[in-house]
Amino acid sequence: MKSVARFQDTLHRFFDSDIWYSFKKSKVTISAACVTVIMILSAFTAPWIAPHNTFDPATLDLMDAFTPPAWYEDGTSKFLLGTDDQGRDIFSTILYGSRISLFVAFAAMLLAMLLGVSLGLVSGYIGGALDAFIMRIADVQISFPAILIVLLISGVARSVLPNVRHEEMAVWVLIFAIGISNWVHFARTVRGSTMVEKNKEYVQSARVIGRRRATIMFRHILPNVMGPVLVIGTIGLAVAVLTEATISFLGVGVPPTEPSLGTLIRIGQSFLFAGEWWIVIFPGVALAILVLAVNLLGDWMRDALNPKLR
Amino acid sequence: MPALIIRRIIQSVIVMLTVAVVAFTLFRYVGDPVSQMVGQETTIAEREQLREDLGLNDPIIVQFARFALNTVQGKFGISFRLGRPVNELFAERLPATLELSLVAALFSLVVGIPMGVYTGLYPDRVLSKVFQTISLIGISLPTFLIGILLILFFGVLLSWLPTFGRGDVIQLGWWSTGLLTASGLKAIVMPAFTLGMFQLTLIMRLVRSEMMEVLRTDYIKFARARGLTNRAVNFGHALKNTLVPVITITGLQLGSIIAFAIITETVFQWPGMGLLFLQSIQFADVPVMSTYLILIAFFFVVINLIVDILYHVVDPRLRFDKSVVSSH
Numbered sequence: 001m002k003s004v005a006r007f008q009d010t011l012h013r014f015f016d017s018d019i020w021y022s023f024k025k026s027k028v029t030i031s032a033a034c035v036t037v038i039m040i041l042s043a044f045t046a047p048w049i050a051p052h053n054t055f056d057p058a059t060l061d062l063m064d065a066f067t068p069p070a071w072y073e074d075g076t077s078k079f080l081l082g083t084d085d086q087g088r089d090i091f092s093t094i095l096y097g098s099r100i101s102l103f104v105a106f107a108a109m110l111l112a113m114l115l116g117v118s119l120g121l122v123s124g125y126i127g128g129a130l131d132a133f134i135m136r137i138a139d140v141q142i143s144f145p146a147i148l149i150v151l152l153i154s155g156v157a158r159s160v161l162p163n164v165r166h167e168e169m170a171v172w173v174l175i176f177a178i179g180i181s182n183w184v185h186f187a188r189t190v191r192g193s194t195m196v197e198k199n200k201e202y203v204q205s206a207r208v209i210g211r212r213r214a215t216i217m218f219r220h221i222l223p224n225v226m227g228p229v230l231v232i233g234t235i236g237l238a239v240a241v242l243t244e245a246t247i248s249f250l251g252v253g254v255p256p257t258e259p260s261l262g263t264l265i266r267i268g269q270s271f272l273f274a275g276e277w278w279i280v281i282f283p284g285v286a287l288a289i290l291v292l293a294v295n296l297l298g299d300w301m302r303d304a305l306n307p308k309l310r
Numbered sequence: 311m312p313a314l315i316i317r318r319i320i321q322s323v324i325v326m327l328t329v330a331v332v333a334f335t336l337f338r339y340v341g342d343p344v345s346q347m348v349g350q351e352t353t354i355a356e357r358e359q360l361r362e363d364l365g366l367n368d369p370i371i372v373q374f375a376r377f378a379l380n381t382v383q384g385k386f387g388i389s390f391r392l393g394r395p396v397n398e399l400f401a402e403r404l405p406a407t408l409e410l411s412l413v414a415a416l417f418s419l420v421v422g423i424p425m426g427v428y429t430g431l432y433p434d435r436v437l438s439k440v441f442q443t444i445s446l447i448g449i450s451l452p453t454f455l456i457g458i459l460l461i462l463f464f465g466v467l468l469s470w471l472p473t474f475g476r477g478d479v480i481q482l483g484w485w486s487t488g489l490l491t492a493s494g495l496k497a498i499v500m501p502a503f504t505l506g507m508f509q510l511t512l513i514m515r516l517v518r519s520e521m522m523e524v525l526r527t528d529y530i531k532f533a534r535a536r537g538l539t540n541r542a543v544n545f546g547h548a549l550k551n552t553l554v555p556v557i558t559i560t561g562l563q564l565g566s567i568i569a570f571a572i573i574t575e576t577v578f579q580w581p582g583m584g585l586l587f588l589q590s591i592q593f594a595d596v597p598v599m600s601t602y603l604i605l606i607a608f609f610f611v612v613i614n615l616i617v618d619i620l621y622h623v624v625d626p627r628l629r630f631d632k633s634v635v636s637s638h
Contacts, residue, residue, distance in 0.1 A: 140325055143610055145566040147573075151591060152603065156336065159594035242452050249454045250576055252591050265454065269577075272462055273473075281462070284455045292450035 111179025116186025124194030407582035426517025457577035561617030
């Protein structure tokens with residue numbers, strides 16, 4: 001019962017807070033949040049809500065190939081947004097595709113966050129030569145565009161892994177590459193706030209009563225530096241979705257057997273000249289809406305959590 | 311000033327060395343160079359001989375020194391995929407990428423700065439809201455999608471502009487240019503717009519926020535109090551002071567424009583370095599990959615250096631010797 005009461009208390013505090021208030025005031029943010037939630041939910045539940053299972057070759061019929069969207073004369077209501085060259089339903093491929101896109105983006109962001117936050121904490125708390133070393137690496141890495149680093153890592157993975165393996169490993173390689181290329185922002189921010197926090201009294205008293213260094217860093221300081229991390233994580237999620245789409249579009253990301261949104265656009269691009277625009281435009285629109293919504297959410301979060309703007 | 315330049319050059323050399331180590335590691339350890347070069351019936355003794363001839367049995371430091379020396383002289387090895395010297399391949403494609411990047415950068419400046427100034431001066435006008443919306447879309451739409459949409463409208467539906475390639479090029483010595491022929495000019499419109507769109511939104515947002523910041527300062531109020539015309543205040547005083555960060559960002563973005571050209575070149579089949587790099591990744595063509603890495607790093611370092619120096623030329627505050635400033 002006690003935990004229920006505490007939960008209600010937390011809930012009450014949340015609905016009473018400035019953050020909830022600024023959320024309620026902004027119509028754009030509410031719609032962005034709705035769109036994001038709907039897209040994440042529909043991606044998550046794709047196997048149940050998608051009208052066709054695009055991974056099962058038995059359900060595909062080549063006779064259905066290149067069916068235009070339902071509102072065209074020769075379209076059918078069976079395929080709402082038309083079909084591609086293999087007779088796959090575009091609407092279903094978008095659902096499955098955004099599932100893969102979002103999975104890669106979330107996993108990559110988690111990796112970047114884990115790496116960046118730990119390195120930033122250690123760097124800011126311990127300081128000295130270790131700090132200088134980590135930050136120099138960060139400086140060099142940030143001067144290169146993330147997309148180049150991701151391309152390079154997947155290029156190396158391609159030459160190291162045998163051909164058969166790299167198709168099934170592609171998703172993991174991509175997560176690793178995008179994660180590695182995005183840790184710097186987290187590390188820099190966390191390092192900055194850690195250097196401020198470590199001189200505060202609660203840290204000093206924790207040190208005085210003899211708590212271990214790791215405990216102080218991860219139990220005491222970490223919760224106090226997480227605010228900006230969430231903002232960077234949200235904006236980073238949009239960036240990760242875009243990066244994944246771009247790499248897959250370039251043909252070195254997720255293989256066509258399990259297409260993400262970027263792979264779908266890559267496949268569809270070749271049918272543009274024949275006038276079959278729906279194969280490429282709908283996945284593109286889905287991607288753009290997803291990124292726009294997450295970006296707007298991130299923008300709002302940055303303003304709401306920034307005490308300077310209040 | 312000279313001290314700063316020397317310090318910057320030392321930093322640049324360190325960065326280049328780091329990149330060279332990465333490129334060397336790629337070159338040496340990703341894929342066995344010997345098995346890439348020989349056929350199936352080569353005996354083990356011949357392989358050993360080749361290994362010895364290539365110097366692959368030397369100490370690693372010696373190998374790295376040789377690699378660095380070759381790189382400085384422009385000997386980048388031979389492409390696994392195309393069987394041609396890598397520097398020849400890059401020399402062929404460098405003009406295409408540089409032309410595209412420069413035109414894109416110029417476009418983003420020429421359009422982005424006025425848009426930023428306008429939205430900064432009149433944030434509440436309808437046109438400003440339109441510009442703001444465009445910039446939000448520009449940031450959220452991936453580069454390749456903008457390219458595809460352009461191809462669909464202007465290439466396929468209206469067939470006004472060519473959808474791939476550079477058009478006719480003219481050879482000026484080793485430099486091939488498409489900017490002097492009508493078809494070349496037509497061909498560069500869509501790729502340059504695609505590539506410049508993201509930079510444009512970046513520059514517009516930057517100029518806007520800087521402009522709004524500057525307009526709040528005392529010296530602008532004072533200039534108005536002196537009765538200067540709006541034009542003199544807005545452009546003579548305000549805009550001039552927003553340009554310092556714009557120069558920095560533009561300079562730094564020039565490097566990433568060259569890198570982002572990979573995407574644009576793929577969409578429009580533009581025969582530049584980026585397309586070459588992408589193909590080398592798909593075929594695990596290590597010499598081309600490591601050369602591209604070194605080349606891009608070199609561009610970045612040089613551009614950073616120029617931006618730093620330019621910064622000091624433009625901003626007189628930085629030109630004062632630090633000791634003079636602190637003695638006040």
